[in-house]
Amino acid sequence: xxxxxxxxxxxxxxxxxxxxxxxxxxxxxxxxxxxxxxxxxxxxxxxxxxxxxxxxxxxxxxxxxxxxxxxxxxxxxxxxxxxxxxxxxxxxxxxxxxxxxxxxxxxxxxxxxxxxxxxxxxxxxxxxxxxxxxxxxxxxxxxxxxxxxxxxxxxxxxxxxxxxxxxxxxxxxxxxxxxxxxxxxxxxxxxxxxxxxxxxxxxxxxxxxxxxxxxxxxxxxxxxxxxxxxxxxxxxxxxxxxxxxxx
Amino acid sequence: xxxxxxxxxxxxxxxxxxxxxxxxxxxxxxxxxxxxxxxxxxxxxxxxxxxxxxxxxxxxxxxxxxxxxxxxxxxxxxxxxxxxxxxxxxxxxxxxxxxxxxxxxxxxxxxxxxxxxxxxxxxxxxxxxxxxxxxxxxxxxxxxxxxxxxxxxxxxxxxxxxxxxxxxxxxxxxxxxxxxxxxxxxxxxxxxxxxxxxxxxxxxxxxxxxxxxxxxxxxxxxxxxxxxxxxxxxxxxxxxxxxxxxxxxxxxxxxxxxxxxxxxx
Numbered sequence: 191x192x193x194x195x196x197x198x199x200x201x202x203x204x205x206x207x208x209x210x211x212x213x214x215x216x217x218x219x220x221x222x223x224x225x226x227x228x229x230x231x232x233x234x235x236x237x238x239x240x241x242x243x244x245x246x247x248x249x250x251x252x253x254x255x256x257x258x259x260x261x262x263x264x265x266x267x268x269x270x271x272x273x274x275x276x277x278x279x280x281x282x283x284x285x286x287x288x289x290x291x292x293x294x295x296x297x298x299x300x301x302x303x304x305x306x307x308x309x310x311x312x313x314x315x316x317x318x319x320x321x322x323x324x325x326x327x328x329x330x331x332x333x334x335x336x337x338x339x340x341x342x343x344x345x346x347x348x349x350x351x352x353x354x355x356x357x358x359x360x361x362x363x364x365x366x367x368x369x370x371x372x373x374x375x376x377x378x379x380x381x382x383x384x385x386x387x388x389x390x391x392x393x394x395x396x397x398x399x400x401x402x403x404x405x406x407x408x409x410x411x412x413x414x415x416x417x418x419x420x421x422x423x424x425x426x427x428x429x430x431x432x433x434x435x436x437x
Numbered sequence: 438x439x440x441x442x443x444x445x446x447x448x449x450x451x452x453x454x455x456x457x458x459x460x461x462x463x464x465x466x467x468x469x470x471x472x473x474x475x476x477x478x479x480x481x482x483x484x485x486x487x488x489x490x491x492x493x494x495x496x497x498x499x500x501x502x503x504x505x506x507x508x509x510x511x512x513x514x515x516x517x518x519x520x521x522x523x524x525x526x527x528x529x530x531x532x533x534x535x536x537x538x539x540x541x542x543x544x545x546x547x548x549x550x551x552x553x554x555x556x557x558x559x560x561x562x563x564x565x566x567x568x569x570x571x572x573x574x575x576x577x578x579x580x581x582x583x584x585x586x587x588x589x590x591x592x593x594x595x596x597x598x599x600x601x602x603x604x605x606x607x608x609x610x611x612x613x614x615x616x617x618x619x620x621x622x623x624x625x626x627x628x629x630x631x632x633x634x635x636x637x638x639x640x641x642x643x644x645x646x647x648x649x650x651x652x653x654x655x656x657x658x659x660x661x662x663x664x665x666x667x668x669x670x671x672x673x674x675x676x677x678x679x680x681x682x683x684x685x686x687x688x689x690x691x692x693x694x695x696x697x698x699x700x701x702x
Contacts, residue, residue: 241613243609243612243613264617267615267616267617268615269615270612270613270614270615271614271615273613274613275610275613277606277609277610279606280606281604281606281607281609281610282607282610283607283611283624283625283628283629284607284629285628285629285631286628294610294611294614294624294625295614296614297611297614297615297616297620297621297624298614298615298616298620299615300620302617302619302620302623305616305619305620305623305624306623347610350610350614354614
């Protein structure tokens with residue numbers, strides 16, 4: 191199977207109220223899928239169920255053909271390494287440097303004693319440095335995360351996912367906390383990474399114009415129901431002219 | 438929304454007032470009982486005051502003879518508090534992880550951990566010291582053990598609360614890298630809460646120096662022992678000197694602790 195991420199009939203209720211109803215999607219390698227929907231429509235619930243940060247009531251999730259649903263303990267941890275995540279609030283460790291935050295992507299494969307001593311493997315440190323260079327932050331590697339701007343912090347979060355070398359990148363409203371210029375920068379970066387590395391990206395957004403500009407596939411979320419919409423005549427990221435980074 | 442009839446509304450208001458009046462009456466009754474039980478008596482205070490004034494007058498000038506011995510005892514108090522706080526913190530470290538809702542391995546560990554730390558915290562270090570004097574004999578070591586156990590409970594409680602207040606986001610991000618609890622705690626949680634945990638520890642140290650001044654009363658070492666001896670001998674000039682030393686010591690430790698805590702933030 192060539193699909194990188196597949197969800198089948200995911201459902202979740204919160205205290206009786208359905209938040210997610212039979213959501214299914216299948217992403218192939220290189221897809222830049224956008225889930226568009228107003229806040230409260232269930233996008234974040236879908237994101238949290240796909241990553242199993244929230245346990246779905248029912249449904250199946252496959253990452254690179256391997257099941258994620260039903261896994262527990264060590265198996266779940268191993269499977270999660272294949273999913274890179276970017277959160278709306280960046281979720282960096284504020285008092286750690288950009289480099290240490292990028293290294294967090296290697297946390298899953300690093301033995302606890304190395305974590306305790308802060309001695310990550312040479313290869314992982316190099317991977318984190320390369321990831322920060324790829325997001326344009328090679329000059330800010332030693333800076334504490336809470337001294338970076340919002341856009342920079344979100345780029346560190348993307349570097350974290352790159353260090354993780356995951357099969358898929360799932361981003362929940364990655365630009366909702368950013369100013370318009372930083373938002374474009376982050377989405378352009380995600381597009382570039384997808385183009386350059388064949389990464390598969392799933393990204394929730396609530397602004398139609400951004401979805402139009404960047405999506406190669408479009409899903410719409412309404413009241414917990416997910417449906418794919420034709421990108422059709424929409425100007426997609428692949429066709430879009432390169433966007434200036436110096437906005 | 439349903440529209441509530443105003444009659445219903447005023448009825449509810451009357452009930453609310455009645456409840457408030459009942460609450461006031463209960464509090465007043467509780468105070469009355471407490472005043473009676475604790476035998477508060479203005480007349481006895483009035484009788485005792487002249488005696489107290491007389492003692493204070495006899496306390497001047499303070500008797501600082503053998504100052505070296507007094508300072509040694511004060512140092513003993515600081516040492517008891519320091520070692521007791523350190524060992525208490527070491528015991529608290531694993532306990533606070535088990536007792537913090539957001540990082541506990543499970544409720545089957547959470548509840549016993551909470552019970553244990555509440556038990557440790559519920560018994561004052563002074564009482565623990567009293568028991569340890571019987572077990573390991575007179576001297577500062579009994580004081581160290583007493584301070585240690587009470588501090589372990591207190592620090593674990595405060596630490597686990599600080600941990601529960603940590604932002605969940607970075608912990609989730611760490612978990613999504615495939616890290617287990619130990620690695621999440623070490624890498625993502627500790628840097629976030631370290632200033633708060635250190636501040637709590639310094640505060641407990643400061644508190645323990647103050648609390649340890651009385652340990653000598655039960656024979657668990659420190660300056661309190663000298664204080665008790667002097668009070669027993671009605672040597673008020675000596676008592677006065679010791680109180681001055683205690684005040685100086687506590688003020689110094691508070692200043693050091695506060696300076697260190699300010700640097701953490």
